[in-house]
Amino acid sequence: MTTSTVNAAEAEQMAGVLAAGAVAPGAAGELPRIEDPAKIAPRDARALSKLFFDQLQVLEEGTAEYQYARNTLIEMNQSLVRFAAGRFRNRGAGDMEDILQVGTIGLIKAIDRFDLSREVEFTSFAVPYIVGEIKRFFRDTSWAVHVPRRLQELRVELAKAKEHLATVLDRDPTVKELSELLGITEEEVIEGLVATNGYTAGSLDMPTSEEGTTGGGRTFADVLGEADPAMEKVENLHALAPLLEQLDERERGIVTMRFGQEMTQSQIGAELGVSQMHVSRLLNRIITRLRAGMLVEE
Structure with missing residues (x-):
């Protein structure tokens, strides 16, 4: 010592x-x-x-x-x-x-x-x-959702800047005024303001209006939209239509019989005068072409 x-x-x-x-x-x-x-x-x-x-x-x-x-x-x-x-x-x-x-x-x-x-x-x-x-x-x-550290720190800077400008201007500052004060772009200000929404999360069980506080109103969960599963099918059909037009008449006929009229491969073979195995090879070739075309479209 x-x-x-x-x-x-x-x-x-x-x-x-x-x-x-x-x-x-x-x-x-x-x-x-x-x-x-x-x-x-x-x-x-x-x-x-x-x-x-x-x-x-x-x-x-x-x-x-x-x-x-x-x-x-x-x-x-x-x-x-x-x-x-x-x-x-x-x-x-x-x-x-x-x-x-x-x-x-x-x-x-x-x-x-x-x-x-x-x-x-x-x-x-x-x-x-x-x-x-x-x-x-x-x-x-403390954030309700994960937000990058950069935006977490920007939230604090924006809060101070908004308070300062509100005092000076006697009104809420605009995005442009905030960007000029902080020396950042307006896009960065908007990004920071949007990220601020991730600090707290509201419950989906909260009423959508004051009337809802009595128990008879709707909650946010009641009016929250959700993805329509049929939308994906519609989008696929729109993407498929021009690809079907590129098929020749015989190939389109096979697709119509198989998927439109839901005929079996044996029935299609009898209609065309070919074997069921030959119809299977034709269908595989057509489907492969259509699938490849849709993947390119995406």
Whole structure:
């Protein structure tokens, strides 16, 4: 332990912790053994953390002693995660257990990047990492539908710009005014405004009008349109018509007999004076041509 790392008051504080039995002194040159780091009081954790960070800088990464020092720092500083997570208790997205887990990721990043030579308190260094990780969690999980990160960030910028311009202009700003203020194209503004609709989702059981609140009105689900299965058939027939015109008279006759009059291949063969096998080959050849033509049209 270096004198520059732990001052006299902190050394006295650590001595008190050791005397209280919460921390068992290690052998010479070793870190003290802490049975349950999570139970260390925040005030004591502050002094002990400096000792563990001091040793973490000289320990070889990957060794058991290094892992012990790192894991102890994580558990000992969980109070910082709980403090930061408390600010997001009423955000309405994700339970507190999820927020604490995400905050711990920020704590781990702070521990791995902390440098004692910066002469900055670890608490001051770690809290922004923890808060940043929690904010990122809310940004990525609070949207009702998946929206690219770029548009999520644009939504925030648009909201600020709209509020500013509404105050200055005393009316809602236009797309052009928003694009000029933000220095982006009007298409990007429109894309951001459309993406904003993905932040929240309305229920299909919501009434379509105020009258619906009495229970007798229609919901959005009642009036929501759906794909007509017959539309695809109509589109296929439109695509097929010019291809049928390209067939010769005999081929069109075979198609009419097979699919229009629903005759069997044997009946068609008898009509044309050929075998059923020959009719089968002709039909396969015609259908292959028509299918290939429709695929090209698509």
